[in-house]
Amino acid sequence: MYVSQKLEQLIKEQGGKFGALTYLKEALPHLPIKPYEVRDYRNLKKVCGLKMPLIVRSSHPAEFWGMAGLLDSVKDVDYDRIGEAVRQIERSFRNQELKLYAQQRSIELGNSFYVGIQEQSNSVYNGSMMRHPNNPDVVFVGICNGDDFRKRNIAFCVNSGEIEESVGDTSIFNERELHELFDIYKQIEKSDLMPGFSLQVEFGLEPLSIYQARPFKKKETTDFDIPESEYITDMAFGITSPEGILLPLVKGVLTSSLLSYGNSLREDISDLQLRNAQLIDSQNNNRVNTAEYLKKYLQDKNYAHKNGFAFMLDDVVRGEPYLIDIAIPNMKAFLCFTGSTFLTHEMFRMMQNSDVSMLEINIRNIDISNKIRLICNGKRAVVIPE
Numbered sequence: 037m038y039v040s041q042k043l044e045q046l047i048k049e050q051g052g053k054f055g056a057l058t059y060l061k062e063a064l065p066h067l068p069i070k071p072y073e074v075r076d077y078r079n080l081k082k083v084c085g086l087k088m089p090l091i092v093r094s095s096h097p098a099e100f101w102g103m104a105g106l107l108d109s110v111k112d113v114d115y116d117r118i119g120e121a122v123r124q125i126e127r128s129f130r131n132q133e134l135k136l137y138a139q140q141r142s143i144e145l146g147n148s149f150y151v152g153i154q155e156q157s158n159s160v161y162n163g164s165m166m167r168h169p170n171n172p173d174v175v176f177v178g179i180c181n182g183d184d185f186r187k188r189n190i191a192f193c194v195n196s197g198e199i200e201e202s203v204g205d206t207s208i209f210n211e212r213e214l215h216e217l218f219d220i221y222k223q224i225e226k227s228d229l230m231p232g233f234s235l236q237v238e239f240g241l242e243p244l245s246i247y248q249a250r251p252f253k254k255k256e257t258t259d260f261d262i263p264e265s266e267y268i269t270d271m272a273f274g275i276t277s278p279e280g281i282l283l284p285l286v287k288g289v290l291t292s293s294l295l296s297y298g299n300s301l302r303e304d305i306s307d308l309q310l311r312n313a314q315l316i317d318s319q320n321n322n323r324v325n326t327a328e329y330l331k332k333y334l335q336d337k338n339y340a341h342k343n344g345f346a347f348m349l350d351d352v353v354r355g356e357p358y359l360i361d362i363a364i365p366n367m368k369a370f371l372c373f374t375g376s377t378f379l380t381h382e383m384f385r386m387m388q389n390s391d392v393s394m395l396e397i398n399i400r401n402i403d404i405s406n407k408i409r410l411i412c413n414g415k416r417a418v419v420i421p422e
Contacts, residue, residue: 040228050074051150052100053093053248056229060249063227067220068245072154077122087155088114092121095150096129098143100250102388104236105381106134106359107149111156122151133359140365141389157247159240164379165221169234169253170275170414175218178379179241213241224249236384252388258413265418267399271375272417274392280411281392282422283346283368285404286337291327291357293350327357334363344368346408347390348399353382361385369410371419373398392417 039047047055054074061069073083074095094107108128110121128134129149138145163179221237224246229235233251240247253273260278262268337345346369353360360382370386372378375395378387387393392410394417402408402421409420 039230043229047097047100050152051095052097052103052250053095054150054152055095055097056100056249057152057246059229060224060227060246063229064223067223068243070155070157070245072152074150074152077126077149077151080118080122083115083118083153086153089156090114090118091154091156092118092125093152093154094125094129095152096145098138098145102141102143102385103134103138104250104384104388106137106385113156118153125149125151133362136362137359140362157240157243157245159242159245161241162238162247163241164236164238165217166236166252166379167221167225167234168273168414169255170257170273172255172257175221176379177217178377213244216244217241220244220246236379252384256414260413262411262413262416262418263420265420267397267402267419267421268416269394269397269418270416271378271395271397272393272412272415273387274369274390274412275414276392276410276412278411280409280420281368282407282409283344284341285348285399285402285406285408286334286341286345286364287348287404288334288360288364289330290349290351290353291330292355331358331360331363334360338364338366341366346371346410349373350400352377352380353386354380356382361389369393371395371397371399373400394419 043055043059046058049055050058051074054072057069057072058074060067071086073086075083089111090113091109091111092113093109096103096107099107106128108125110124113121126149129145135145137143161179161181163177165175165177168174168176217239220239221235224237225235229249230251232255234253234255235249236252237249238247239245256275258275344366347364347367348371350373352372352374354377367386367390369392370390371394372383373396377383378395392412394410394412397417397419399408399419402419407422409422411418411420
């Protein structure tokens with residue numbers, strides 16, 4: 037992955053999040069970015085001149101690529117609480133699950149990180165914008181009110197760089213904001229922040245504010261036809277050969293789903309071969325035991341399929357008691373029955389860490405004893421049981 041010498045130096049001096057933000061500030065000084073100071077987390081003296089409330093944000097070099105959403109940020113901070121906020125971020129940095137995640141993916145954590153102390157945006161809405169890496173005529177936006185993770189996803193179809201039509205609920209936008217946001221996104225793309233890669237840009241609306249930008253996937257396109265199948269989706273990311281890839285299938289289930297819908301999921305539980313059903317106890321809300329059992333189940337499957345597998349979930353990943361990523365480092369393909377809120381940090385990592393992702397695809401009735409063939413041209417994908 038190529039980054040310019042200038043950006044590489046900024047990431048080294050300020051971490052991935054604020055190194056990229058400083059790069060954009062210098063390249064595009066008109067961008068609506070709230071003022072900030074970047075410090076080594078051990079040097080917090082003489083922070084001044086910023087308007088409260090503040091947000092204290094992590095900025096580790098690996099947050100530019102590979103560690104989205106794994107370190108804390110702390111909102112609504114005053115000057116007296118900056119140290120406390122940094123200690124909270126440090127606890128997330130020292131977390132054993134993070135260390136394992138980094139080790140599995142050859143990420144160099146080191147022993148320190150930076151923090152950005154920034155004037156907090158008063159934007160009503162928060163969102164994420166990303167051009168499809170394999171279909172450049174489609175740009176996705178996920179937007180939510182405040183910190184509510186249930187982002188409304190909107191797909192914009194563009195022609196000659198201009199918005200031609202939209203798919204989804206655009207009522208949250210006025211036309212001026214929408215075009216202003218898209219113009220800024222195109223300017224960031226042209227800044228050479230990460231040449232050859234699709235970018236994810238996080239932002240606020242009402243008022244417009246740019247929070248950060250990071251690469252998602254390398255841009256590449258192809259034009260081969262996808263065969264017909266019972267299992268097909270137009271929400272596809274990544275490109276296989278026309279023959280596709282053959283992988284074993286591992287089905288997962290979220291802890292919250294088992295605790296909330298245990299009785300109705302008995303068939304899924306059987307399919308998952310979860311033999312210790314006593315751990316799944318919705319009445320006693322035995323969340324920790326259930327999560328530990330699910331993690332162990334996935335780790336066993338991951339060990340059994342060292343050469344890779346396709347991982348399927350019924351719902352988007354959010355708020356699990358354990359970091360699912362560390363249980364499935366051998367995942368090669370990610371499949372999800374839903375796709376309505378895929379622009380979250382958890383889903384972003386799942387998709388970034390897999391060769392192929394397929395959303396809004398229902399393969400619940402495929403037996404896990406079967407291998408599946410996945411064929412994807414980046415715009416459309418099918419699953420064919422073997």
